[in-house]
Amino acid sequence: xxxxxxxPRYLIKTRGQQVTLSCSPISGxxxxxxxxxxPGQGLQFLFEYFSETQRNKGNFPxxxxxxxxxxxxxxxxxxxxxxxxxxxxxxxxxxxxxxxTQYFGPxxxxxxx
Amino acid sequence: GEDVEQSLFLSVREGDSSVINCTYTDSSSTYLxxxxxxxxxxxxxxxxxxSNMDMKQDQRLTVLLNKKDKHLSLRIADTQxxxxxxxxxxxxxxxxxKLIFGSxxxxxxxP
Numbered sequence: 001x002x003x004x005x006x007x008p009r010y011l012i013k014t015r016g017q018q019v020t021l022s023c024s025p026i027s028g029x030x031x032x033x034x035x036x037x038x039p040g041q042g043l044q045f046l047f048e049y050f051s052e053t054q055r056n057k058g059n060f061p062x063x064x065x066x067x068x069x070x071x072x073x074x075x076x077x078x079x080x081x082x083x084x085x086x087x088x089x090x091x092x093x094x095x096x097x098x099x100x101t102q103y104f105g106p107x108x109x110x111x112x113x
Numbered sequence: 114g115e116d117v118e119q120s121l122f123l124s125v126r127e128g129d130s131s132v133i134n135c136t137y138t139d140s141s142s143t144y145l146x147x148x149x150x151x152x153x154x155x156x157x158x159x160x161x162x163x164s165n166m167d168m169k170q171d172q173r174l175t176v177l178l179n180k181k182d183k184h185l186s187l188r189i190a191d192t193q194x195x196x197x198x199x200x201x202x203x204x205x206x207x208x209x210x211k212l213i214f215g216s217x218x219x220x221x222x223x224p
Binding site: 004006033035042043045048055056058090092097101102103104105106107109 | 148156215
């Protein structure tokens, strides 16, 4: 069974731009969670999507948003990029809800210049 | 609040055992996980343990849980150079939706 896939793997943007990252969960998994990983803050929860609805959100500004499609694929969007948004963005999928074991993808590394 | 702590670095010789330690504060933690991250990669789930267990063994990996002291350890037997990576401990409550991660332990295996 294929794992979690994320595209693109690497991205370079400039301040003020916006970016969209994509995540395809493991086949049959219905929940997608997003995490941000930075050297300073470590791994932090962004949000969880289930049944095309955002169920939970972490402590991030409104510039961070996302959505989930009927096939459980998810996208996250960051608008008005700041230098501090440079990070590895990890997507995790769970069979039903995020309360279950989460399996992570390879991540998208975003560099904001 | 919720907090997970790990030592930052561990260096072992190839063939030796490695023990990576983790402490957590949330007494309602139900699930405790170990993830491995290799350079430039995502998180690979290694193993997990439920809070009603005190030990779990999976091939070269042994997880020990001391719930009273809120202490979790991961022992890797016969450590290989391919085990060099960052190891993250994470905890989650029964009804919680998010993982709380430690800062990661960088394991270096010397030939």
